[in-house]
Each structure stands twice: as C-alpha cells, then as structure tokens.
Amino acid sequence: MKNSLSNIILFFSFLIIQVLMSNFINFGPLLIIVVYPLFILTMPTTTPTSSLMLWAFAMGLGVDYFTDSIMGLNAAAAVFLAFVQPLVFKLVCRKGELENQIRPGLTELGLRRFLSFIFIGLVIHHVAIILLENFSLAFSLHSLIRIVLSLFVNTVLILLIEFGIFYKNWR
Amino acid sequence: MAKRSSVTPILATIVLFLLLEAGSLLMMANSSIFQQIRIYGVLMQFQGKFMRAQTNINYYQNLKTVNEQLAQQNTRLLNELDRYRTQLDTLKKDTLAYKPLTDSSCFEYLPAKIIGNSINKNHNFIVIDKGQKDGVRQDMGVISPNGVVGVVSAVSDNFAYIISLLNINQSVSAKISRSGAFGPLIWDGKNPGYALLTEIPQHIKLQIGDSIVTSGFSSIFPPDIPLGTVRKSKIIMGTHHEIQVKLFQDFRTLHFVNVVINTHKDEIDKLSKTNEK
Structure with missing residues (x-):
C-alpha cells in the first residue's frame, strides 16, 4: 500500500519535473531532455513487467500530452524501455543479488553499477526515440550527435536528481 | 523477477507490450503527417504483397469462368463465321455483287x-x-x-x-x-x-x-x-x-x-x- 502510494507520488513528481523542464527551458534542437526514464528504471524490482509497462505508457502519454511533442512518441519509447528494463537489470546485477530490494537506486546499487544501469537504459530509450522520430533504420550524423549529447546531459541530470531530491525525501 | 517460470505471464507481457506499442504508433500516425506517411508506407508494402498473392489466387479461382467466357465467345464467333460463309456463298453465285472480304475489313x-x-x-x-x-x-x-x-x-x-x-x-x-x-x-x-x-x-x-x-x-x-x-x-x-x-x-x-x-x-x-x- 505504501509502495503504490509512493509510486503515484513519484509518477506525478516526475511528470511535473519533465513537463517543466521541456516547456520552460529551450534546449535547442540537438538536445532531447528526458528525466522520466529514471522513474521507469527505478521501479521496485518486484513489479511485474506488465504493470511496469502500463506505468511507462501512462508516463509517456502524459509527457507527450503536456510537452507538445508528437502524441505517442514518448509513450512508445517508454513502453519499450519498460519492456527491456528487467533485462538491463539482469545485465547490471548478478542473479540472486538484490532479490528483495525495493528500488534499484543509487544507494542500493552503488555508483558504478547505478551509472551503467542508467546509461544503458538511456541509450535504449534515446535510440528508440530517434528511430521513431525519423521512422527509418538509417542513422544520420545529426541523429548520432543528438543521441550522444542528450545521453550525457540526461545522465548528469538524472544523477543529480537521484542524489538530491528523491533520495532524501522518498526513500 | 526470477519467479516467472511458466510461459503464460511472459506471453501476456509480450502481448501487452505489442498492444501498447501499436497504440502509441497509431497515435503517432494520427498526430504527425511525417510519421503517418512512413507508417502507411510500410503498411502499404505489406498490403501490396498480400494483394499480389490474392490476385494469383483469384486468377486460379476465376479460370473456370474465364474458360466459360472464352468458350461462349468462341461459339458466338464460329456462328458468326458460319453466317458470313453462307452469306459469301450466296454472294458468290451472284458475281456482280461479290467483293472480296479482305479489302473491306478494317480491324x-x-x-x-x-x-x-x-x-x-x-x-x-x-x-x-x-x-x-x-x-x-x-x-x-x-x-x-x-x-x-x-x-x-x-x-x-x-x-x-x-x-x-x-x-x-x-x-x-x-x-x-x-x-x-x-x-x-x-x-x-x-x-x-x-x-x-x-x-x-x-x-x-x-x-x-x-x-x-x-x-x-x-x-x-x-x-x-x-x-x-x-x-x-x-x-x-x-x-x-x-x-x-x-x-x-x-x-x-x-x-x-x-x-x-x-x-x-x-x-x-x-x-x-x-x-x-
């Protein structure tokens, strides 16, 4: 019960942060600023993938709706990220470890593992977004620059968020 | 996470995944012209392949009726030819009215x-x-x-x-x-x-x-x-x-x-x- 309540609170806070960042700060065309993947990646490890995907879909739709992007773009990418989240988690963690862990966050995983976890997740998310936006399998140099730049900026942003706000208040 | 041993939950997850993605793609197709064109392009390709197969099947199914049509046409033409032949015969008797057919037929x-x-x-x-x-x-x-x-x-x-x-x-x-x-x-x-x-x-x-x-x-x-x-x-x-x-x-x-x-x-x-x- 406490878990789902905190999920809901986290959901709305992430949505609000994402919407504020996308709407009120102009990053130019080269940067895709997304912080909501953190929400999907750090859902409790015991969450079934189907409910994780539903959360991700709702989050993506909310972001799409409020940030004036193509409707469904972020939703598709987020659902994909949620779909592969358990696999990414398995990549980072040894089996049997952190079985009953509540959230795979910074303190639980340690900085290095958390960083790689976030990074792999963000790569998947960004590639999905670029593919959906261009709707072809061909990568141009422009897309590559977008992906790399956004990756760095988003990783730093997510680390800051994880360090600061939610870490202290909600865990 | 590791307790998923049976197949059904995995299947359900995959189905849900596909459903959600399809929903998102549909929304994209509705809201953005560019994506719409690309998505429909891919769909059209599949449709074209499907239609080609369908035409081939239809062709075989229709062979019977086509044959019948051709047979009908054949008999009709034969009858016509016969009629012309008899007409030609009668005309040949009256040599004044006879003109060779090859000259007058245009098509x-x-x-x-x-x-x-x-x-x-x-x-x-x-x-x-x-x-x-x-x-x-x-x-x-x-x-x-x-x-x-x-x-x-x-x-x-x-x-x-x-x-x-x-x-x-x-x-x-x-x-x-x-x-x-x-x-x-x-x-x-x-x-x-x-x-x-x-x-x-x-x-x-x-x-x-x-x-x-x-x-x-x-x-x-x-x-x-x-x-x-x-x-x-x-x-x-x-x-x-x-x-x-x-x-x-x-x-x-x-x-x-x-x-x-x-x-x-x-x-x-x-x-x-x-x-x-």
Whole structure:
C-alpha cells in the first residue's frame, strides 16, 4: 500500500519535473531532455513487467500530452524501455543479488553499477526515440550527435536528481 | 523477477507490450503527417504483397469462368463465321455483287494475356504480353469480350503498356446506341465499376438501362462494341448530360484481351493530315 502510494507520488513528481523542464527551458534542437526514464528504471524490482509497462505508457502519454511533442512518441519509447528494463537489470546485477530490494537506486546499487544501469537504459530509450522520430533504420550524423549529447546531459541530470531530491525525501 | 517460470505471464507481457506499442504508433500516425506517411508506407508494402498473392489466387479461382467466357465467345464467333460463309456463298453465285472480304475489313484482333493490372489508383495501367514483335504499336486500342479496356501507350519488344480505361486521363468516344448521340466516356477515379459519359446535349432523351457502345469515330476502336448501360444521369451547367455508365467489364477479373489493329489507320491519318493543311 505504501509502495503504490509512493509510486503515484513519484509518477506525478516526475511528470511535473519533465513537463517543466521541456516547456520552460529551450534546449535547442540537438538536445532531447528526458528525466522520466529514471522513474521507469527505478521501479521496485518486484513489479511485474506488465504493470511496469502500463506505468511507462501512462508516463509517456502524459509527457507527450503536456510537452507538445508528437502524441505517442514518448509513450512508445517508454513502453519499450519498460519492456527491456528487467533485462538491463539482469545485465547490471548478478542473479540472486538484490532479490528483495525495493528500488534499484543509487544507494542500493552503488555508483558504478547505478551509472551503467542508467546509461544503458538511456541509450535504449534515446535510440528508440530517434528511430521513431525519423521512422527509418538509417542513422544520420545529426541523429548520432543528438543521441550522444542528450545521453550525457540526461545522465548528469538524472544523477543529480537521484542524489538530491528523491533520495532524501522518498526513500 | 526470477519467479516467472511458466510461459503464460511472459506471453501476456509480450502481448501487452505489442498492444501498447501499436497504440502509441497509431497515435503517432494520427498526430504527425511525417510519421503517418512512413507508417502507411510500410503498411502499404505489406498490403501490396498480400494483394499480389490474392490476385494469383483469384486468377486460379476465376479460370473456370474465364474458360466459360472464352468458350461462349468462341461459339458466338464460329456462328458468326458460319453466317458470313453462307452469306459469301450466296454472294458468290451472284458475281456482280461479290467483293472480296479482305479489302473491306478494317480491324484485326490480336489476343493477349494481361500480366499486370491495377484498379485502385487514379492512373491505372495494364501490361500485356504482346509487343512490337507481334505487331502491337502505340495508340492501338485494346478490347475484351465485355468492352473497351484501354489504349496502348508504350511498346517494348515483347510487352505493351496500356493506359486503362480506369485512368482519369483516358477517354473513349462512345455513343448511346438508341439515339446515336456521342461524347467522350471518361472515368472519374471513384469506382472501377462505373464511368461517365459527358457532353451529351440536354435535348437527347435517354432512359436508365440504355446501352452505351463505342462510336467508331476514332480510328482506334471499331464501332458498336458494347460498353455498359446508363445507370443515372444529371444535367451539368444546364447544357449537357453527365451520364453514369455501369461498365460491363469488371476490370478486377480481366485476364485476356484483344488488341485492335486498324489496318487502315495509316491511310486515315495521312488523309486527315493532308486535309488539315
């Protein structure tokens, strides 16, 4: 019960942060600023993938709706990220470890593992977004620059968020 | 996470994943033109492959009816030939009235098989398996037992490219067989079963069900090939009828056609050219 309540609170806070960042700060065309993947990646490890995907879909739709992007773009990418989240988690963690862990966050995983976890997740998310936006399998140099730049900026942003706000208040 | 041993939850997850992604893609298609074009492009590719398979199946299924049609046509032609023969015999007795038939017949027919056909565009084309080697030339007419099919627009050695009647740029000179009023028969790009006969003067009386035939005023098609029947008509600009014609020819089940070779075309063209000067 406490878990789902905190999920809901986290959901709305992430949505609000994402919407504020996308709407009120102009990053130019080269940067895709997304912080909501953190929400999907750090859902409790015991969450079934189907409910994780539903959360991700709702989050993506909310972001799409409020940030004036193509409707469904972020939703598709987020659902994909949620779909592969358990696999990414398995990549980072040894089996049997952190079985009953509540959230795979910074303190639980340690900085290095958390960083790689976030990074792999963000790569998947960004590639999905670029593919959906261009709707072809061909990568141009422009897309590559977008992906790399956004990756760095988003990783730093997510680390800051994880360090600061939610870490202290909600865990 | 590790407790998922049975298959059903995994399947359910995958199905949910596909559903959510499909929903997102649908939303994208609805909200963004670019994505819409790309998504529909991919869908169309699949559709095209599917349709090709479907046409092949249809072709085999229709073979029976096509055979029947051909047999019917055959018997009809044989009967006609017989009639002409008897007529020729009677004429031969009276040597004064006899003229050799070969001189007066103006049109020859060359049977051909359709190897490519489209009906779902505004500009539909047909490809047949007869070309320059068989005597097919540009601007020859193509007919079927049920009416006009189109006009040859380009020829290679073994194939010919035909602008179908179902092409908004194509027009065929047609007339109402009862009154003889003629005008161009065009296709409006809407329904492959219907065409429009335009420029029929307002005073011409017509009834629903009147038959429409080729006029024979162009050197492309022989006269009096049945095309279709009047379905409805309306008066355009208060001056002329626009008649919707239900075509006899179903272009979806078309497999065999005849190329019309007008043996006198060069002569006619030359004559009209010299007179125009």
